[in-house]
Amino acid sequence: PFKNPPFSVVYNKGHGDCGGKEGEPPSKAESCTDDTRLVFKFQACPDVPGTEAAVEELECLGTWKESSNHYLVGRLHHKIATTDEERYRCFVYHRPESHFYEVAQSGEATCSGMVSPVDGSRTFKLTRETTHNRCKFPQWVTQHTHWRSLDYSHSFHFSHKNASLRITSRSVDSKTEIKLVCHQIINQKQHNVARIVVHVVSGCDNGYRCMTFYRRDNHVIQMQQSVMYNDPSEAGSCANDEMSPSNTITMITAGMPVGRCPLEGRRSTVT
Template identity: 45%
Template sequence: MAIHVKHQSVLQYKETDCVRVSPQEICAGISGDAPLYSMFRKYPEAKPIACPFKSAPFTFSYNRGSGDCSGPVSKAESCTDDSRLVLKYQACPDVPSTESNVEELICLATWKEGSTRYLVGRITQGNRRPSASDEDQYRCFIYQRDIEANKVVYNIAQSADATCNGIQSAFEGSKTMKFKTVDNHHNRCKFPTWITDHHTWLSLDHKKTFKFSQRNATLKIVDEDPKPVIKAHENYVSDFVWNREFGMESQEQRKQNSEMRVICHGILQQSTEHKKVQMVQIVAHMTHGCNSGYVCMVFYKRDNKVIEIQQSEQYEENPDDACRYFDPATVPFTTLITTTLKPKKCPHLGRYTLASNNIPSEKRRKRQQPVIDQIPAVTPPECESHDYESLLVGCSPTQEQMEFKTPCVDHPTVGYSCHGSWYENNTYYVITTPIARKSTDNIRYCMIYTLSLLNPAPPNEGGASLRNGGPHLLRLSGVLGNCNRDIIPGVKGNWAFNFTSDGSCDETSAMSSASNYLITSASAFTLTLTAFLVILR
């Protein structure tokens, strides 16, 4: 046997017949026209490589031996992983043996012999369950790159089986294809500078990372907890969908489906406030795994280092359809922060007391029970579930903290740093970070709350208002992940409470100082009177 290593995943060999001669003589019997056998390392043991076809997407024609199928044109699109390519075949009515089909090509090996370039890849049929036969999945290709009319063109020949036999050039094979680059695939618009000034954004739970390219035209989204990719075409089911169903998802497949590539295609509208852009609606081309299409995206500026995104879920083939049925009222928000959050002044400074109807009677009964000296003091179990009694907003010297007072002996105060806020539809949103978190903890809370008069008077009686300092009720919820709009403040959320206003920080401090002065004066008067009576005696 004469064995040649073409690639770490490809071996080719020739052999002689089994004859009774000496070892020195038998190897001399290998002729030049002896059959060539190929051995391909199987995926996923074969590590994928970047496909050699650059500048995707392409349109292409193909020929299975019965004529060129060039109309309607077929398409080849890239995946987020550059080792994969999706081939979307169209059927030509006047050409036999053509059919509409989708194939996914995983590039596994390339090498060169003289001027001939070879590729070995694994092909899966998108609209059929993967075959158990390796012979049906692995193919050898010869490809050639040319320039025609200032366009990049790839001529490709494919073998008929899992060998490199039967293909002599890029124009002769069981199937031949001709790839052409697509002109003006995207208008190459740029994302607004108020978004890309910070090239990296994070979701509140730090599970999603959004990174913009240096040219501000491409966005890469990495999701640590990927969901199944969107089916953009009825006749295409990716490997990821099949592996989800049969529980065979590989690490490489999970990685490719955790990444999304977004290219700005066109800006539809922008809204400004005080001469500054606060909202922009964009048509973008998104690639998720090996599915791709056009989506509608809306970016909102909430604070200097806080933005929110809404995105349509359905991929569209036509960019004009991406935002046609987009309804912002029904699409959830994704809240993003920068990697360099700094404390900011909290809104609505003041002191608040937990409303009495927030404390269950069972908890009040437990707190009123006497503590037995023989039993060591322990933290009440309710202290572990946000058992707050009062709230101080910005009453620390920096005015950048929200402090929740608890009945717990070990943890009397739970503090949060404010990082940015905004007001929308009579609701306030504040991005916060727990002060006592671990250095490796990336928890961020969205505080969602509303303010309303505690006992509003009818309008014709000229009742007090928030503006003139009337008492009010603060309904507050803490939420992880996103500032969800379906949260009812004080009712839903990871935790929820209702507080009543108890004056501003300065007012309460002044009252406390006056009270201390009166107590001190009274004590001094009592001491003087006592001394006077002693002298009289």
């Protein structure tokens, strides 16, 4: 129910807020490819007892409303939780402003005694961050919303607003999805080449990549991408040598028309 992450997080385990003061390390809550999950990346505050650096995934299992409070039953995934009693938790949340949530977490696998979003074993204040510039992929890329790789192992779907891309990879026994959102257009040369910084969500890993698109034909484009960066400015300064030909993916449209072969006539070959 915590829509449009990422969020900055201030959390409290009973000994004071961590993350709300200047100079304290920021904690974050970021999106996952699966919309039912949210990943929390907590930082430790040296002056606040009980705080520690940790990564926890919250899987939403159900929500409901009682009076003015909203409830959520979730399953936490982290290295310390090894039993169902440690994984399942109840949450009470409230959204006093469109970009802000107050959340309280139970200390045990029960909702008994949970009546306030500011009173729990652990409480959170989630404030939505504005991190993505509003850019769009080039029109010559999104004129076809569906593309696929030559070997059909990857499919590419651009949103109707041309701002996001979903890549689905299939193998014999698995399927994975990656979400990309246009963050910044670095440069665009006429209608043939475009270099773009995108925000990437793969599983519950978040980061930034530099991507270059090449228009080869109306129904053929090629894409190269850099390694993952934590900061968009690092992705924006990616060098040409990072975009090696080995990282090139050739993409074709689902229904390619038949074209005239440029090599007309009868020819012999020499081997």
